[in-house]
Amino acid sequence: MTRILSISTLLVFISAIGLFGQANEIKLEQEKLDNGLVVIYNIDRSAPVVSTVVHYKVGSKDENPEKTGFAHFFEHLMFESTEEIPRASIDKYINQAGGTLNAHTSMDETVYKFTVPANQIKLPLWIEASRMRKLKVQTEGVETQRGVVKEERNVRVDNQPYGDLIERMAKKLWPGSGYEWPTIGYHEHLDKATIEDFQNFYNQFYQPNNACLVISGDFNVDEAKNYVREYFGSIPKGKEIVRREQKFSDLKEKVDIVVEDEKAQLPGIFEGFRGPKLGEDDYYAMSLLSNIMASGESSRLYQSLVNQKQLAVASQMIPFSLQYSGAMIFVNIPNSEDNIEATKKALNEELAKVVKDGVTQEELTKAKNIVEAESIMSNKNTLSKAMSIARYWAYYNEPRMINTEIDKYLDVTLDDIKRVAKKYLDTDKKVILTYIPAKAEK
Amino acid sequence: MNDLNNKIIDWSVPPRSTEIPVFLAPESKKTQLSENSQLLHFYTDIHPLVSFKIVFHKGTSEEEYSGISKVMFELLTAGTDSKSALDFATELDYLGASLNFTESKDYAVCKLDCLNEVFDNAFELMKDALFNPKFDELEIDKTIRKFKSAKEQEEADSNYLSTTAMMASLFREHPYGNPEYGYSDEIEEFTRRNIKNCWESYIFGARISIIVTGNMNKETAHKYALELTNQMADDVYSEEVDNILVREQNKLVIVNFNSSSQSVISVGKPTINIKHENYAGLSLINVIFGGYFLSRLNHLIREQKGLTYGVHSSISSAVHTGLLGVSTSVNLDKTREVVSDILEEMSKISNEMLEDDELQRAKNYYLGSFLRSAESHKQISKMLTTIALNDLDDDYYNQFYRKIKNIRSDELFSTQIDLFKPEGLSIAIAGNEKKLVDQFDGYFDRYDILDKEGKILGRYENNN
Numbered sequence: 001m002t003r004i005l006s007i008s009t010l011l012v013f014i015s016a017i018g019l020f021g022q023a024n025e026i027k028l029e030q031e032k033l034d035n036g037l038v039v040i041y042n043i044d045r046s047a048p049v050v051s052t053v054v055h056y057k058v059g060s061k062d063e064n065p066e067k068t069g070f071a072h073f074f075e076h077l078m079f080e081s082t083e084e085i086p087r088a089s090i091d092k093y094i095n096q097a098g099g100t101l102n103a104h105t106s107m108d109e110t111v112y113k114f115t116v117p118a119n120q121i122k123l124p125l126w127i128e129a130s131r132m133r134k135l136k137v138q139t140e141g142v143e144t145q146r147g148v149v150k151e152e153r154n155v156r157v158d159n160q161p162y163g164d165l166i167e168r169m170a171k172k173l174w175p176g177s178g179y180e181w182p183t184i185g186y187h188e189h190l191d192k193a194t195i196e197d198f199q200n201f202y203n204q205f206y207q208p209n210n211a212c213l214v215i216s217g218d219f220n221v222d223e224a225k226n227y228v229r230e231y232f233g234s235i236p237k238g239k240e241i242v243r244r245e246q247k248f249s250d251l252k253e254k255v256d257i258v259v260e261d262e263k264a265q266l267p268g269i270f271e272g273f274r275g276p277k278l279g280e281d282d283y284y285a286m287s288l289l290s291n292i293m294a295s296g297e298s299s300r301l302y303q304s305l306v307n308q309k310q311l312a313v314a315s316q317m318i319p320f321s322l323q324y325s326g327a328m329i330f331v332n333i334p335n336s337e338d339n340i341e342a343t344k345k346a347l348n349e350e351l352a353k354v355v356k357d358g359v360t361q362e363e364l365t366k367a368k369n370i371v372e373a374e375s376i377m378s379n380k381n382t383l384s385k386a387m388s389i390a391r392y393w394a395y396y397n398e399p400r401m402i403n404t405e406i407d408k409y410l411d412v413t414l415d416d417i418k419r420v421a422k423k424y425l426d427t428d429k430k431v432i433l434t435y436i437p438a439k440a441e442k
Numbered sequence: 443m444n445d446l447n448n449k450i451i452d453w454s455v456p457p458r459s460t461e462i463p464v465f466l467a468p469e470s471k472k473t474q475l476s477e478n479s480q481l482l483h484f485y486t487d488i489h490p491l492v493s494f495k496i497v498f499h500k501g502t503s504e505e506e507y508s509g510i511s512k513v514m515f516e517l518l519t520a521g522t523d524s525k526s527a528l529d530f531a532t533e534l535d536y537l538g539a540s541l542n543f544t545e546s547k548d549y550a551v552c553k554l555d556c557l558n559e560v561f562d563n564a565f566e567l568m569k570d571a572l573f574n575p576k577f578d579e580l581e582i583d584k585t586i587r588k589f590k591s592a593k594e595q596e597e598a599d600s601n602y603l604s605t606t607a608m609m610a611s612l613f614r615e616h617p618y619g620n621p622e623y624g625y626s627d628e629i630e631e632f633t634r635r636n637i638k639n640c641w642e643s644y645i646f647g648a649r650i651s652i653i654v655t656g657n658m659n660k661e662t663a664h665k666y667a668l669e670l671t672n673q674m675a676d677d678v679y680s681e682e683v684d685n686i687l688v689r690e691q692n693k694l695v696i697v698n699f700n701s702s703s704q705s706v707i708s709v710g711k712p713t714i715n716i717k718h719e720n721y722a723g724l725s726l727i728n729v730i731f732g733g734y735f736l737s738r739l740n741h742l743i744r745e746q747k748g749l750t751y752g753v754h755s756s757i758s759s760a761v762h763t764g765l766l767g768v769s770t771s772v773n774l775d776k777t778r779e780v781v782s783d784i785l786e787e788m789s790k791i792s793n794e795m796l797e798d799d800e801l802q803r804a805k806n807y808y809l810g811s812f813l814r815s816a817e818s819h820k821q822i823s824k825m826l827t828t829i830a831l832n833d834l835d836d837d838y839y840n841q842f843y844r845k846i847k848n849i850r851s852d853e854l855f856s857t858q859i860d861l862f863k864p865e866g867l868s869i870a871i872a873g874n875e876k877k878l879v880d881q882f883d884g885y886f887d888r889y890d891i892l893d894k895e896g897k898i899l900g901r902y903e904n905n906n
Contacts, residue, residue, distance in 0.1 A: 024488070024489070046486075046488050046817055046818070047813060047814070047816050047817040048463035048813055049813050049814055049817065083453075084453040084454050088741075088745060091735045091736055092736055092803070093456050095734055095735060095736045095803065095806075095807045096736075096802070096803040096806045096807060097459065097806060097810065098462060098806045098807055098808075098809055098810015098811070098813065099807075099810055100810075100811075100814065101735075115814055116810065117462050117463055117810050117813050118463055118813075119459045119460040119461060119462050119463060120459045120462075122457035122458075122459065123456055123457060123459065126453075126456060126457050130453060143748070144745060144746070144747075144748045145748070146748070147747070147748025147749065148744055148748050148750075148751055151704075151748075151749070151750050151751040151771070151772070151773065152751040154703060154704050154751075154771070154773070155704065155751050155771050158703060158704075159600065159702045159703065159704050159771070161595070161598050161599070230451060231451070262700075262701030263598060263701050263702070264598060265594045265595055265597065265598035266591060266594060266595060296531065296535050297519075297527070297531035297535075298528060298531035298532040298534075298535045303528055306588075307527065307528070307584070310584060310587070313587075313588055313591035313592065313595075333591075333595075335587065335591050365536070366532065366535050366536045369535075369536055369537065369538040370535055370538045372538060373537075373538025373539070373556070373557055374538070376489065376490065376491065376557065377491060377555070380488075380489050380491070380817075380818045380819075380820075381817040381818050382817065
């Protein structure tokens with residue numbers, strides 16, 4: 001009886017939130033300079049600040065497999081010095097202007113971010129243009145940043161429980177491709193990186209025709225266009241970029257590896273499946289399916305493994321949405337080593353169930369509602385908006401998808417979900433990593 | 443000099459800027475709802491979003507058994523009189539809403555974030571969780587098991603261990619020194635009766651501030667707030683908690699974490715809290731010390747020596763004290779060098795008046811951070827929470843901004859001397875015990891080895 005009442009309550013909710021989609025449209029103006037640099041302007045007067053994002057289409061996948069970690073190491077060097085800006089000055093200029101700065105590197109992209117008070121709009125543009133014109137790579141900067149990057153690897157990978165999970169998973173999921181190695185690189189490659197290597201990397205990828213500049217915030221568009229022309233207009237167009245070809249051979253068999261981990265207190269089971277790449281039709285159905293399976297306390301895996309069977313303390317999924325491929329990594333943390341096999345069995349039963357029967361209309365509607373609410377919540381400040389706009393340019397060549405991509409999620413049907421479940425999850429060709437806590441020497 | 447598009451640009455100097463925009467704190471309204479409850483409201487229609495926060499003026503430092511509040515709050519969404527845990531989670535997810543409970547030493551927060559058009563349904567769910575929790579025995583068992591696993595996982599994190607050791611060593615005998623996940627031997631006291639008592643102490647026994655920001659007008663916010671406070675905060679009491687005792691002598695504590703090639707250093711020093719007139723000055727000095735990328739600590743330890751990915755200092759304010767903290771992860775072999783650097787930088791900043799350039803740079807950064815801190819309704823909610831928790835003036839942020847803008851280096855100097863001397867510190871390090879003991883041989887007269895909960899396991903005394 002309780003269940004029937006609950007379902008009817010849910011149906012009220014379904015109609016109630018059919019009215020979503022009242023978020024204000026994000027307005028954009030776009031231009032392309034003669035040197036190929038794409039510039040996108042977005043006015044947002046919520047606060048007297050301006051954010052700039054420069055998105056370069058270069059990530060760790062573009063590196064030489066013998067020289068991993070370059071894209072990320074290079075991101076650090078971009079804060080060192082340029083022909084005009086002395087060492088250790090970029091942070092100083094931005095911070096003393098009341099701004100903040102940051103950057104990130106992934107397998108596909110390297111992105112530089114500034115947020116400054118609105119009166120300082122010219123400053124980040126001047127810095128970005130200066131380092132796009134002529135970065136200065138010097139021994140002192142390289143050696144300091146080598147130490148910093150190695151400590152970053154220690155913090156993020158070597159000293160975390162399950163810290164090398166992504167490294168191990170990527171190697172097995174995408175062998176032979178640029179996604180095979182970790183973005184942060186291997187210690188031995190970081191040790192060997194030379195100034196000449198960095199100079200070549202810069203000349204190849206840090207060109208205006210491989211980048212997009214987004215300006216979002218409280219500014220005057222005509223003035224901003226003048227600044228952009230002043231600073232970026234004379235930077236010559238770079239050569240056509242030759243990238244290594246990305247080859248993806250099918251996974252040939254199931255990979256099943258046990259890892260002893262001194263940092264882990266509880267075991268961890270990580271099952272990775274190859275998935276659709278960013279933007280292809282299957283991507284939207286797969287994202288919703290992932291949501292239904294493993295997002296939040298009402299998800300299938302949480303309910304089954306954590307709540308009902310009480311085998312695990314966490315059951316989630318890490319989605320990998322990449323330019324040329326994708327993956328779903330199911331993350332399960334059993335509550336004891338005794339429950340490892342039972343957890344694996346329960347996970348596979350749930351996966352088999354969704355492959356066979358698909359999902360219900362209620363589950364699909366719920367997943368769409370979550371995505372719709374998140375899409376509104378995620379674009380509420382200038383920096384997050386600028387980053388999203390740049391990503392839509394980089395991966396879809398259509399920044400205005402920031403307003404319309406949600407429609408692709410809303411168009412997904414029950415049949416789509418069932419189809420992608422079968423296509424990507426009904427297979428033995430997957431990667432299973434089982435981490436077992438290893439007791440450290442006392 | 444280059445000729446670009448017929449314009450001469452001097453690339454050697456940064457572009458000039460116009461006047462920095464003036465910061466004006468978001469205009470909020472405060473309304474007293476009852477003797478023990480108030481509403482703070484800020485309206486914006488930029489996004490169709492609402493943040494609705496209930497702040498309980500009571501935290502884990504008043505709980506009877508350490509860790510029980512965490513379990514109790516977790517149980518509020520694990521089934522009510524009319525809904526199972528699954529029904530509750532499903533209905534909330536349907537709305538695309540999030541409902542979170544968090545607790546800290548002095549306060550706890552129930553936070554609902556959602557689109558304005560589903561707020562009414564989401565509010566009903568929140569009310570159900572707050573007022574009709576079932577505290578089902580089976581769910582209690584499950585939640586305690588999850589709590590134990592989470593505790594175990596946290597205790598595998600060297601950052602958690604280092605912070606726990608620092609707090610325990612600094613505030614021993616005071617509830618601020620309790621570990622976030624409590625003491626193992628108190629878990630058996632997490633009975634249904636004790637959990638229910640804990641729930642009652644928050645719902646009926648604590649002062650309440652309700653913070654509503656976003657796309658909801660004042661009248662509507664007032665209506666919803668009254669619906670809650672009519673049932674809450676009717677038996678308010680507050681336990682007397684002793685003030686913090688400050689030691690003069692520095693203390694080193696080590697917690698063993700064998701499997702790491704790094705060590706995590708946490709340094710803590712009790713200081714003034716937000717109500718003190720010198721708090722703005724303290725915050726500004728902290729920016730220079732370790733509060734931003736250009737800080738002295740980051741410049742020396744990361745940018746000059748490359749010994750860490752990051753080193754930060756921070757100021758946190760509690761009801762009974764404030765805390766100046768420094769934290770960083772470093773290569774194990776360099777631990778002593780970095781600890782020495784931190785103490786040396788503290789000593790320097792407490793001895794020398796700040797140069798105008800350095801001060802102005804930090805001021806500019808700080809003033810800019812005010813502009814960035816009011817971009818979204820969630821950020822504004824945080825500002826209002828600070829005002830509510832500390833009973834600050836409505837105009838607090840404008841006053842604070844003016845203080846930072848106008849303060850001079852000679853006015854700051856006494857605060858530097860009083861609050862940055864490297865005395866009364868707790869230096870906690872999580873890392874390989876044997877290697878650390880070897881490294882720190884002779885550095886302090888003695889040091890303690892702590893367990894994962896901050897209890898003393900043993901003591902080393904230097905023979906020299």
